[in-house]
Amino acid sequence: MTARRYRVLVPTTLHDPRAEEVYAEAGDIDVEYALAPEERPMGGGPLGPAGQRAKAEQAVRERIAEFDVVGALPGRPFVTAELLERADRLKVVYIASAGYDSIDVEAATARGVAVVNAAGNNVVPVAEHAVGLLLSVSRKIGQLDRRAHRERRGLHFTDVGAFPPELAGGTLGLVGFGAIGRRVARIAGAGLGMSVLVHDPFLDPDQARSAGVEPVAELDELLARADAVSLHLPLTEGTRGLIGARELARMREGAFLVNTARGPVVDTDALVDALRSGHLGGAGLDVTDPEPLPAGHPLFDLDTVVLTPHHAGASPTAIAKAYLMSATAVVDALHGREPATLVNGDVWPSCLQRWKREQ
Incomplete structure (x- = not known):
């Protein structure tokens, strides 16, 4: 046989x-x-x-x-x-x-x-990329680099406009605390001097505290307290559209959003509105909805957005x-x-x- x-x-x-x-x-x-x-x-x-x-x-x-x-x-x-x-x-x-x-x-x-x-x-590269996006959007690195290339001149520091805030002493909110979220927390806490809040319905609060982060039971509380929010959760029917107009409105004035998870976790139209209004200080997006973005999409018009082509894990x-x-x-x-x-x-x-x- x-x-x-x-x-x-x-x-x-x-x-x-x-x-x-x-x-x-x-x-x-x-x-x-x-x-x-x-x-x-x-x-x-x-x-x-x-x-x-x-x-x-x-x-x-x-x-x-x-x-x-x-x-x-x-x-x-x-x-x-x-x-x-x-x-x-x-x-x-x-x-x-x-x-x-x-x-x-x-x-x-x-x-x-x-x-x-x-x-x-891909825990290491995604975590590094998430922190890189946070630094780029919060310190206006991407925005100033694009302007220098577009205008083909060396900028003066006064060209920055309002000086960007330091991340040290600020609060980072992580939505999802798997392996990637845990690594981001270590980099942000030990490396950048940020306090870290975590919302994850599957997380044991005692384990969170032992990892040096503060567990937050309600997403709304995390959004209201964080200076920056980074998403680290899978796309499921329960997480699709999790960050919509209501959630974005709960975020602090001038806060930053980073998404290296999946594009449809965020309502793109609501995000564009929050950025255009100035309610959000900026967004760092490795993933979008739709993906890839079509030519002429409104996100391309926003200097406060840093876009990368879903390559955080590469x-x-x-x-x-x-x-x-x-x-x-x-x-x-x-x-x-x-x-x-x-x-x-x-x-x-x-x-x-x-x-x-x-x-």
Whole structure:
């Protein structure tokens, strides 16, 4: 009897030779790519980013029924409920990132499909980027740099207008206190001399205090007390639009907002209004809604906004780690070991029962 072999469809590439080695060492896994070699580089190669994603999505749609495992890409919906209905062979969906909102986890769970991610791969770069955005927007670094380049002259310090406040002695409010939030708290507290407030419904207050931060039960209180607010939470139905017009109005006059989580956590139209009115002092955004922003979007007209292209988690170390983590999780799952980064943990017993019946 021929031994069972598993098929994995990779939408772009594994971005790290060690991930390929993990699959090869498993001995019973065949890896196939949705794209030709020249189309796989980060940035899209000849296809460009949009073309690369479109071709990968098309390949997954057309071939998902052939595979035991498929990879998803972050951003807009990728592995949908409709797609899963055509994937009777599918056992695992992986994503080489911490965020998994492009996967319909509820639909996957209903079909006994495990979802694994790479939670924790990018803690360091995202935390550094969040603090970088806070410094850039609060100290007007981005604003002054753009002006100097636009006017092609060296600015005088009086060109700054109102001098920006120091962060030392101020209060940072963190919404979400996972690994990234905890690292931001350490940098802001020990490095910048800020007091740190934390709102996270899953946080034990005693653990928060032992970490040197003050737990705040109500989001409204955190918003009203903080000089700057940084978002560090996943996109779920409960967090979509969490920061809207009401919440922005609760923030202090001149406060700053930083978002390195997911764009739809913030109501973009309400944010534009709060910035235009001057109620907020500025915003540092690595993620937006929509993403990417279309040409002519109002955020481009606001000098108090610093924009980066959803690359907070991108460092060579973090990217390599993400693909290694996701490959390891896939191999563990296919070999009956519960993956360390299993998103839908409740489904694991039914996964094992279903897979055993199909052997």
